[in-house]
Amino acid sequence: GDSVTQMxxxxxxxEEAFLTINCTYTATGYPSLFWYVQYxxxxxxxxxxxxxxxxxxxxxxxxxxxxxxxxxxHLEKGSVQVSDSAVYFCALSDLNSxxxxxxxxxxxxxxx
Amino acid sequence: xxxxxxxxxYLIKTRGxxxxxxxxxxxxxxxxxxxxxxxxxxxxFLFEYFSETQRNKGNFPGRFSGxxxxxxxxxxxxxxxxxxxxxxxxxxxxxRERTEAFFGQGTRLTVV
Numbered sequence: 001g002d003s004v005t006q007m008x009x010x011x012x013x014x015e016e017a018f019l020t021i022n023c024t025y026t027a028t029g030y031p032s033l034f035w036y037v038q039y040x041x042x043x044x045x046x047x048x049x050x051x052x053x054x055x056x057x058x059x060x061x062x063x064x065x066x067x068x069x070x071x072x073x074h075l076e077k078g079s080v081q082v083s084d085s086a087v088y089f090c091a092l093s094d095l096n097s098x099x100x101x102x103x104x105x106x107x108x109x110x111x112x
Numbered sequence: 113x114x115x116x117x118x119x120x121x122y123l124i125k126t127r128g129x130x131x132x133x134x135x136x137x138x139x140x141x142x143x144x145x146x147x148x149x150x151x152x153x154x155x156x157f158l159f160e161y162f163s164e165t166q167r168n169k170g171n172f173p174g175r176f177s178g179x180x181x182x183x184x185x186x187x188x189x190x191x192x193x194x195x196x197x198x199x200x201x202x203x204x205x206x207x208r209e210r211t212e213a214f215f216g217q218g219t220r221l222t223v224v
Contacts, residue, residue, distance in 0.1 A: 043215040098206045102155040
């Protein structure tokens with residue numbers, strides 16, 4: 001079945017450091033891929049998405065590229081800020097419905 | 113446009129009781145999905161409704177049920193509550209398949 005494997009955390013970085021959170025997926029066909037972010041006590045907010053191979057999703061300085069050959073969708077940001085501290089979830093959506101499969105989440109803490 | 117609204121935000125129930133959670137999707141969205149989030153199991157899919165019909169159901173016992181009304185609002189019900197049902201329950205709405213899901217802030221259920 002479909003699944004998402006995400007880099008384990010927690011991750012602690014200094015402000016302005018480079019961020020990479022690895023995500024790989026298993027799915028039949030070519031699903032849509034997403035990164036969501038969750039702040040304490042809140043629901044999930046969409047960060048970025050990609051719907052087909054080689055698409056690059058980007059938002060607020062974050063980027064991820066849909067790599068079909070490596071079944072990956074790694075999240076990157078060139079310079080993190082304290083306000084980026086949150087839990088990040090990689091997800092894919094089933095081809096024929098709106099069921100999402102989520103990774104386990106990666107907690108990011110950015111220290112000044 | 114108003115986002116996904118979940119009520120109540122917090123609930124405390126006793127073992128054996130039942131509970132009903134409510135979700136109002138974004139206007140125009142016909143798909144509503146429910147997820148359970150716990151520290152141990154992460155985000156797990158409960159069920160999805162589209163135009164009042166349940167399209168998908170996750171691997172949860174029959175104590176978990178849901179429905180969707182003609183205005184797309186949805187409710188989920190958990191009967192005979194167990195301590196292990198304590199979780200954040202998230203509702204998400206989508207306008208169509210294979211696109212992003214928009215999440216509410218969740219209902220935090222505590223079973224004592």
